[in-house]
Amino acid sequence: MAGTEDSPARKHVAVLAFPFATHAAPLLHLVRRIAAVSPATMFSFFSSEKSNLACFPGGKRSGGDGSACPNLVAYDVWDGAPDGYVPSGRNPVEPVEIFLRAAPDNIESVLHVAERERGCKATCLLTDAFYWFAADMARERSVPWVPVWTAGPCALLTHMETDAIRQMYATSGETLDGIPGLSALRMVDLPKELLDAISPFPTLLYRMGQVLPQATAVVCNSFEDADPIVQRELRSKLQMFLDVGPLVLSPPPALSDEHGCIPWLDEQETASVVYVSFGSMLRPPPHEITAIANALDKTAFPFLWSFRGDAEAELPLEFLDRATGTRGKVVPWAPQLHVLGHRAVGAFVTHAGGTRCWRA
Missing domain, CATH: 3.40.50.2000 (Glycogen Phosphorylase B;)
Structure with a gap:
């Protein structure tokens, strides 16, 4: 009862x-x-x-x-x-x-x-x-x-x-x-x-x-x-x-990809893409953003950057002119779980969370 x-x-x-x-x-x-x-x-x-x-x-x-x-x-x-x-x-x-x-x-x-x-x-x-x-x-x-x-x-x-x-x-x-x-x-x-x-x-x-x-x-x-x-x-x-971990995240079956990240990744070689994302809350200071952009520019690896902010105002113009459109893609949001599971992604650059702390 x-x-x-x-x-x-x-x-x-x-x-x-x-x-x-x-x-x-x-x-x-x-x-x-x-x-x-x-x-x-x-x-x-x-x-x-x-x-x-x-x-x-x-x-x-x-x-x-x-x-x-x-x-x-x-x-x-x-x-x-x-x-x-x-x-x-x-x-x-x-x-x-x-x-x-x-x-x-x-x-x-x-x-x-x-x-x-x-x-x-x-x-x-x-x-x-x-x-x-x-x-x-x-x-x-x-x-x-x-x-x-x-x-x-x-x-x-x-x-x-x-x-x-x-x-x-x-x-x-x-x-x-x-x-x-x-x-x-x-x-x-x-x-x-x-x-x-x-x-x-x-x-x-x-x-x-x-x-x-x-x-x-x-x-x-x-x-x-x-x-x-x-x-x-x-x-x-x-x-x-x-x-109880690791707590593996299971993405919902119909996750939005309005900026076409997955089709772009489909065109890249396996394990060739550097994915860059610093989450929705924290972001590097301007000088670090510039350093990351310069590093991506010099590596010649294709990259996908989920950039929270005004990319045209905050990223170096020469970086945007040279890198994006040919071998790089900068978007305001990406379906991260699907991106990380894609065969083309070979490296992930992130801040690892604001409260995380790892052994030296």
Whole structure:
């Protein structure tokens, strides 16, 4: 017999996605797999309207990959931007900061709507690890909180050791010899967010590192023994550390290619193309963009550059004149998963994510 609202017989997992860059897609990939093997459990997926439109091409009651998934429903969370808002362009993470300021109240409001519609209170919060405030939400509801870290374990450990790293920077300023698992890293190898104690996004990462030990379990996009020393440190600091990766992204069957990237790649030789993309949030400074353009120009390899911005204004004119149209292609957006899976792509130039940190 079906349970009534708040009945322990009913399970309702509230999934709180971070709707920027590639965070929502791997979380949805994980949720789809769990939902498929637990059909009696309800899953409510919360993200921005723009993010949900990209993740759920078959509609908000689909599995996000075009398939039917009756126990998974998406809900839109307001992005916090006022009517008529246009990003200034001076701060690429400005939309993120606006969203985060409004996120706790907005998510709470939509969660109440989902609980009413589905007839069951949330019994678990499965969230992006960025949502440090979810610790309070889970505690107030007396339900488990399971944050998902979509990068690797080394980056996660650095954010949990931020205080120690800042102390070392203030004294030695060179290496991380005193932290097990991070001794091969130098200060210059670390993302600048670790040493920034003022800006909103670094503050979010710091708070995240402080509250993760409160989580019932922390899920990491890694695999068993990928980095034994780092993972041992994380297990000693967290109640439970779960490797669930690598989270392979599955592109939707009908992904837009309005700029003709795939037909262009079809004409290139196998493993000959350099694909360049720095994501939707972060971008190199002007002098680095110029250096990349010059390097591509000199290599003579064909290239595809997904360039967020005004290419004609920001790329060297001589580069555009010589390289594009003959052996290169610059587009404002590319179907990245399909591009990376194409036989013609032999190299990928990217920033590897703003919060990632790899061994030297």
